[in-house]
Amino acid sequence: MAFTSMRDAQDSYRYLKLYKIDNNQFDFADLIIDSANNNPEQIEAIILTELEKRGLIIKR
Numbered sequence: 001m002a003f004t005s006m007r008d009a010q011d012s013y014r015y016l017k018l019y020k021i022d023n024n025q026f027d028f029a030d031l032i033i034d035s036a037n038n039n040p041e042q043i044e045a046i047i048l049t050e051l052e053k054r055g056l057i058i059k060r
Helices: 001-017 038-053
Strands: none
Touching: none
16 A cells, blocks of 8 residues: 555656646546445446436436
8 A cells, every 4th residue: 555655646746747737636527426435336326417417418
């Protein structure tokens, strides 16, 4: 776990330095889902509900 955290921190630093991208900013996203608190079926339901609300799909 420590290695992964260190690597993530290094990646974040590199992306910010090279590309001016902050990996910790999600304000550009249309929908943010915390996958740590939802199982795949719940994530699917969240996505489908949002798509229906936006009129991008029609509920069957």
